[in-house]
Amino acid sequence: MFSTVAVNGEVKRWEDLRLHDFSQGFFFGAGFFTTFRIDNGSPLFLARHLARxxxxxxxFPTTVRAPPPEVMHVEAVRDTLRRCLDSDAALGARFTGVGKLAVSDGKLLLTLRPPAPDAERSQREGRTVDSVESGAYRHGEPTPNHKGLSYFRQYSLMANMPLLANERGHACELPTANLFVLLDGQLVTPPLDAPCLPGIIRRVLLDAGQVNGVPVFEQALPLSRLTEARACVITNSAVLVSGVTRLLGQALPDSLSLAERLRTHVLEMAAREG
Structure with a gap:
């Protein structure tokens, strides 16, 4: 992570932050965050991230103290990001990487980091998902619908990136990504009550309704149906879309071309939304 950060719009250095200013977030996980992609200094889907x-x-109005409303406006965050990039030679106006906005203790904290080290390889070669964490979630559990600072459950599973499932034997998501599976000519993603995070890229694809003639919609996804998959992709805001070339032991070579088409659509939508 880079040393330049911002708190409620004020550019600071990471080493100058004070723990007691974020005590509820640190000690109790009482807060939320969102991670967004930055291409050549421009944040992708920033309005969507701030809305979520x-x-x-x-x-959770009585649990998490909100920052001043003015610092949560899209243009305010864009200006804060610009000032962070301009103030640090290691970043610069054309910075490409990942931004993170965290809310806790009445503050909005912006931090920045380089692109994920495996991002390009993941897009080029795809990913393998060969394990399932059964019963990781309970159907209808509301907390996975929010990206909370209490993120240990997902963080502890990042190295293996298993498919997280609920007690009904339905697919939910991966630790850091939403899941889409091509079944019967339709691109299906688990519904929010599976549960799963309402990911930004997930929403962009659902809002499209279809991509290249392939319908996109939510539907309960039993693990038993994954053997029928013709292709599979995972989505998140940092890498956008990655093909899953092997899903629970089944080779899915068509996943890479599907991921490429979906990435093209996502980038087109990002350019339109600004």
């Missing part, structure tokens, strides 16, 4: 962050804060 605000919705999570609003869902």
């Amino acid at each position: 962050l605000s919705a999570s804060v609003s869902a």
Whole structure:
């Protein structure tokens, strides 16, 4: 992570932050975060990220103290990001990487890091998903619908990236990504009550309704149906879309071309939304 950060719009250095200013977030995980991609200094889908962050804060008004409303505006965050990039020679106005916005203790913290080290390889070669964490979630559990600072469950599983399933034997998501499976000519993703995170890229694809003539929609996804998959992709805001070339022991070579088509659509939508 880079040393330049911002707190409620004020550019600071990471080493100058004070723990007691974020005590509820640190000690109790009372807060939320969102991670967004930055290409050549421009944040992708920033309005969507801020809307989701605000919705999570609003869902827990007595637990998480919201920052001042003015610092959560899209243009305010864009300006804060620009000032961070301009102030640090290691970043610069054309910075490409990942931004993170975290809300806790009445503060909005912006941090920056380089692109994921395996991002290009993941897009080029795809990923393998060969294990399932059964019963990781309970159907209808609401907390996975919010990206909380209490993120240990997902963090502890990042190295292996298993498919997380609920007690009904339905697929939910991966530790850091949403799941899409091509079944019967349709691209299916688990519904929010599976449960799963309402990922930004997931929503972009669902809002499209179809991509290249392939319908996209939510549907309960029993693990038993994954053997029928013709292709599979995972989505998140840092890498956008990655093909799953091997899903629970089944080779899915068509996943790479599907991922490429979906990435093209996502980038087109990002350019339109600004």
